[in-house]
Amino acid sequence: MKNLPENNFWNEIKDRLDHYAEEPADDSWDKIAGAINNTPQPRIIAWLERRASSTQVSLAGFAFLVALAAGDQAATTWGSFVADAGVERVEENTATVQQEHSARAANVHDQQSAARETSGKMNSVGDVNDAGRNVVHRSDQQKIAAHTDPGKVALSETSPIAPLDTTGIVDPVYTGKHGLSAEMGPAVDTVDQKDPDKKKKDVVVTTREKKEAEKKDAQLHIPMVYFQVGPSLAFHKITPSTSDDVTITDLEESGVFATDRAGFSVEAGFQYPVLPRLEVYGGLSYYQQNQNIRYTLARAASGGVSGNADDGYVFTPATGTHEVKYTMRNAGVSAGVFYRVKTHLLEHKLGVGVLYQQGFQSAAGEGSAYTNKGSKYWQYQLQYRMEAGLNDHMRLYFQPGYTHAFHVDEKLNGLFTIKPYRAGISVGIVYLFKK
Amino acid sequence: MIGPELFEQCKRKDGRAQQSLYMLYKARLMGLCRRYAADREEAQDILQEAFIKIFTNIHQVSAAGKLEGWMKSVAVRTAIDHYHKRKRSIVFPETDHTPEVASADYETMLDNLTDEYLVSLVNGLPEGCRLVFNLFVVEGYSHTEIAGLLGITEGTSRSQLHHAKFLLKQRLTTLGVKRYEKLA
Known part of the structure; x- marks a missing residue:
């Protein structure tokens, strides 16, 4: 090499390359900051990402399913495990009726609150009915105070809804969710303890509940x-x-x-x-x-050797598809x-x-x-x-x-x-x- | 040289300190990444990955004085990982008949070349040659270390280095001839 020994030549290249600097793109920091501010991915996520091409279909499907399951808060539950068209209709009616009860009860409750505010002392809210509808009997002021939740208002048989007599086919899950089941029975008992018809009705309800339970049990083991x-x-x-x-x-x-x-x-x-x-x-x-x-493979047992003693020998393995x-x-x-x-x-x-x-x-x-x-x-x-x-x-x-x-x-x-x-x-x- | 205060703040993952460290070293490390990558876009990706690793693992560095060297080694290893991750087989060209280039006035040529052009000459090397050349000549790794990093034999590392030097000289010669022709 003319005027420059070999080593000096490469050293100069090394120095210049080593000190070479170049400005990165303006948005580089934003990307880095975004990445480091995120919490580290769990191993499972990293694993899934590496195999994204093969798992994306199943993951997308299961994410959808989980979302469906998680959103299942307001759905009514059928009483029977095996779908039965007749039972479905009855239970849908039941749910509708109970929703009406609930809505009306809430309405009554609102009126109760208003009445309490205006009248102060009150032994009964029966006179806050709307043209004879939604009559609610309360034994005393304490009962009213206890029922501050609109969903927990009890209704007596004097309600126009009562003759539908849906007590025996009340869906326990639905009513449980809406806080009606636990309150409804005791409230009815409290209101009309002296009513002889109530006892008869209780007997009917008990019989229906038994039949319903037997029916469910039969349907379960199909x-x-x-x-x-x-x-x-x-x-x-x-x-x-x-x-x-x-x-x-x-x-x-x-x-x-x-x-x-x-x-x-x-x-x-x-x-x-x-x-x-x-x-x-x-x-x-x-x-x-x-x-x-x-696939393509390389066999270490066969191949060619090239190079020389000074620079070393290179073994190139044989390849094949x-x-x-x-x-x-x-x-x-x-x-x-x-x-x-x-x-x-x-x-x-x-x-x-x-x-x-x-x-x-x-x-x-x-x-x-x-x-x-x-x-x-x-x-x-x-x-x-x-x-x-x-x-x-x-x-x-x-x-x-x-x-x-x-x-x-x-x-x-x-x-x-x-x-x-x-x-x-x-x-x-x-x-x-x-x- | 990074001050101990900035170093400690970065260890505590202080956002402002991290940005200051980035501003201090972004150009240097981008220059390093440019030497390993085939183009600027790829270098940009390597740089970002490297800085993420730096900020994530900075607690492994014991003293501020060691930080710069560690950052460079992280960037180099990230560049190598970049190839492994993408499962791109590194092409090591045939080197059986690499001849010696006739002597030429390289000093004059280097003086006339800008740093950018020199980097572009290195970028123009085949992938395997480029990696070995950078690791050996610029970073100062031994052939044994390079063989371990790239998963090749020491012999391959030596022959690739030889081939890389030959190609660079050849291109410089061609460049020189062209320039002389232009000057004549």
Whole structure:
């Protein structure tokens, strides 16, 4: 090198590069400040983000479901576990009637308050009625003071609503939510202790309650069978083997909605309600999917060597592209539980279960790395079911779900192991064995 | 040099102190990131990631005097992580027949080059060469350390450095010839 020794030349470059400075974009600090002011993400979120492409469908679905469940504050609850059109109508009427009671009671309460303010002492609020309606009897001033909550105002039989006689079919959950159940009985008792008709009515109410309880109990233990079918999108967690001399340098990823991720499943089995909101299920399951997994590998055992003694030698491993035909025909059994979270137009249920499947498809071809036959998969299932009654015996449902393999015993003569998982939506029918 | 007060405030995650530290070092670290990145946009991403790591992990630094060196090493490692994270395979070009470039008046050439142009020459190197060149020549890492950082052998690191130097000289020569032609 003319006029400049080699080292000095590189040192000058080093100095100039080392001291090189450049202004970043103006909004850089805003982005950094925004990031550092946020709380650190939990590991699970970071993990989900890294696998966003494969989990976004299921996450979006479950976020929607959770939102639905969380918003279930005002929904009325059907008295029976299994939908019964007749009972539904009665209970809807009941709810409507009670809402009317509640509204009217609130109205009366407002009038009571106004009356208290104007009259001071008052032994009865019966005279604050509106043209003879909404008559409320109170035994004394203390009763009025105790009932400051509009939802806890008691009504006597003199109310025009009373002849409807809905006492015996009051939905305990609904009334519990609105603070009516506990107050209504004692209030009625307090008002008309001396009324002989009241005793008769109490007997009628008790009989109806018993019948209703028996009916509910009968409906609770109705066995059901289900059948469902649906498409799904499959994804895989691929773990390269570390015990060989091969490095997988590239893996061809299909798009999230690629056609070769598509598969379908069929399931059929029994369901049985064990508690008003809980039912167990168990059945047979079939799953089918074809996918080609393409990857590039580098083999340490073969390759070329270049370089020289002064600068060192470079070993370039031989590379090649390979493909695994991942053709699955799996059959197995599943079992789990469904929990009814909400009943509003549809019955909304959250389900969790375990699915065991075994492959029975022969090898995709001679020399194929993957043999489905004999491969075993233990998977868990998360499901959300929206169910609607078609008639007394049939119910139709839509069921988004997520299935994830947690233990895989696969006949994969490959350089890696695979854990499949999939998101899908099924359509199914439930048949109720009702008398 | 950062004062101990600013350093302690940054450790306490004081927003104003963090912004002051950023203002002090943004240009230096952006310059570093520019050398590792293929373009300005990528350098911008690396810089932001590096500062986030700096502010998150500043408590690991024991004294204010060590902060500057630590910040630079964080930026360098972030630049390397950037490639690993994106699962981009670092391309190490064939280096079997790297010839020696004939001597030329590099001193004159370097004097005529701006720093920006010099950085653009480094940016123009193949990815693997660029990483090894920056780590060895500018940052002063050994081939053993570079091999560990990039997941390559020491031999690969040496040959990539050799190739990077050859390419830079070649481009400088070409540049010199062009300039001489223009001057003639």
